[in-house]
Structure formats: C-alpha cells, structure tokens
Amino acid sequence: MARKPTVAKAAAASAVLDAGPKAYRVKPGIGWVNGRKLKAGQTEVTLSAAEARYDLQLERIVESEKPDPKSWSQPAADGEGGEGEGEAAPRPH
Numbered sequence: 001m002a003r004k005p006t007v008a009k010a011a012a013a014s015a016v017l018d019a020g021p022k023a024y025r026v027k028p029g030i031g032w033v034n035g036r037k038l039k040a041g042q043t044e045v046t047l048s049a050a051e052a053r054y055d056l057q058l059e060r061i062v063e064s065e066k067p068d069p070k071s072w073s074q075p076a077a078d079g080e081g082g083e084g085e086g087e088a089a090p091r092p093h
Contacts, residue, residue, distance in 0.1 A: 021046045024061040025068075029076030033061055 024033075024045050031038055034051045045061065055061045059069045060076075 021048050022052070023064040024052055024056075025064055027060050027062075027072050027076055030060045 024047060026033055026038065026043055026045060028043075033045050033055050034047055038045070044064065047055075047061075052061060059071045062069060062072075
C-alpha cells in the first residue's frame with residue numbers, strides 16, 4: 001500500500017515552486033497587472049508566482065530573463081489591461 005504524502009513534503013514541494021518574488025517585464029501598452037494600476041512608463045513588476053499566474057497566462061508579463069513572447073509584436077488591444085481599462089467612457093450630451 002502506497003503512503004500518502006506528508007504535509008511537510010507537500011510544503012517543501014510548494015516552497016521549491018514558489019521561491020519568492022520575481023521580476024517580470026510588462027507588455028507595452030498594458031496599464032494594469034495583478035489588479036494594480038501601473039505607473040506611467042513602468043516596464044517591470046515584482047510578483048510572487050501566485051500573483052503573476054493570471055497575467056502570465058494572458059501574456060501581459062514575462063519573466064525578466066526570458067525573451068518577449070511572439071504576441072508582443074503587436075501592442076495591447078482594448079480590454080487587455082491597457083491604460084483606459086476600468087475607466088468610464090465619456091457620455092454623449
């Protein structure tokens with residue numbers, strides 16, 4: 001009968017996967033990362049693996065030491081966390 005992994009082994013494995021905050025480069029045109037608005041001209045953020053997971057999947061950020069994804073050859077489109085996202089559109093008079 002196989003033994004179940006212990007809590008200590010699971011915690012150790014988790015610690016190896018999340019070794020602490022890392023630096024990530026931000027895709028040009030992205031205004032929000034990890035639910036936070038970026039400062040004008042900000043091109044890098046420091047996040048934990050859990051904080052970065054969502055934006056990494058959307059290719060809004062990339063680890064600093066890795067090359068830019070192919071999708072970065074085009075600027076961020078509306079709805080991708082660009083500068084205006086989250087702001088109300090002006091109302092017609």
